[in-house]
Amino acid sequence: GQNIDQPTEMTATEGAIVQINCTYQTSGFNGLFWYQQHAGEAPTFLSYNVLDGLEEKGRFSSFLSRSKGYSYLLLKELQMKDSASYLCAVGYNTNAGKSTFGDGTTLTVKP
Amino acid sequence: ETGVTQTPRHLVMGMTNKKSLKCEQHLGHNAMYWYKQSAKKPLELMFVYSLEERVENNSVPSRFSPECPNSSHLFLHLHTLQPEDSALYLCASSQGSGVDTGELFFGEGSRLTVL
Numbered sequence: 001g002q003n004i005d006q007p008t009e010m011t012a013t014e015g016a017i018v019q020i021n022c023t024y025q026t027s028g029f030n031g032l033f034w035y036q037q038h039a040g041e042a043p044t045f046l047s048y049n050v051l052d053g054l055e056e057k058g059r060f061s062s063f064l065s066r067s068k069g070y071s072y073l074l075l076k077e078l079q080m081k082d083s084a085s086y087l088c089a090v091g092y093n094t095n096a097g098k099s100t101f102g103d104g105t106t107l108t109v110k111p
Numbered sequence: 112e113t114g115v116t117q118t119p120r121h122l123v124m125g126m127t128n129k130k131s132l133k134c135e136q137h138l139g140h141n142a143m144y145w146y147k148q149s150a151k152k153p154l155e156l157m158f159v160y161s162l163e164e165r166v167e168n169n170s171v172p173s174r175f176s177p178e179c180p181n182s183s184h185l186f187l188h189l190h191t192l193q194p195e196d197s198a199l200y201l202c203a204s205s206q207g208s209g210v211d212t213g214e215l216f217f218g219e220g221s222r223l224t225v226l
Contacts, residue, residue, distance in 0.1 A: 101154040
């Protein structure tokens with residue numbers, strides 16, 4: 001299989017920094033996405049990594065290590081509206097690049 | 112108009128009913144997808160259409176029947192469903208050609224309840 005592992009739930013405080021990890025099988029790797037999904041809404045694209053390193057986009061950053069099969073999403077200066085599910089999705093060559101999703105991490109931001 | 116629209120947003124049906132979910136994308140994309148999202152489970156890819164041809168069918172029961180009449184529209188026909196089919200059905204599109212990273216653009220979803 002193409003196991004994608006991420007924590008089920010995380011809690012953090014408003015204004016803090018939180019890191020959501022994702023590990024995946026490296027064979028046939030073709031790119032990694034992070035999506036955000038608020039309750040009752042559609043997932044929306046946050047980031048895409050295909051090369052090693054850190055991609056920064058405002059308060060959100062995403063990191064990838066291809067050799068380790070590891071990515072993380074870093075959220076800074078947390079706001080209440082960041083409470084959502086964060087989905088790690090991996091594209092594999094064996095699946096024509098189509099994304100396989102992890103279970104998602106539900107982040108709760110508390111005041 | 113928004114990028115990907117789905118109708119209906121909510122649907123309740125009995126096990127003997129026939130209904131259809133509709134998806135329309137206004138992004139000029141060439142690939143469209145149906146995903147199923149159940150509670151406590153990851154998004155499951157059901158069907159993929161590229162340039163109006165079905166390119167993937169992930170062992171989905173025949174009671175789900177997709178239709179893609181053109182690159183902008185996608186349907187999911189439902190027939191004699193089971194209660195365990197109750198879920199959020201998400202339509203998505205991607206560029207599907209050229210430099211396509213596979214980034215998905217999702218609709219708001221159709222929440223299906225089977226009684």
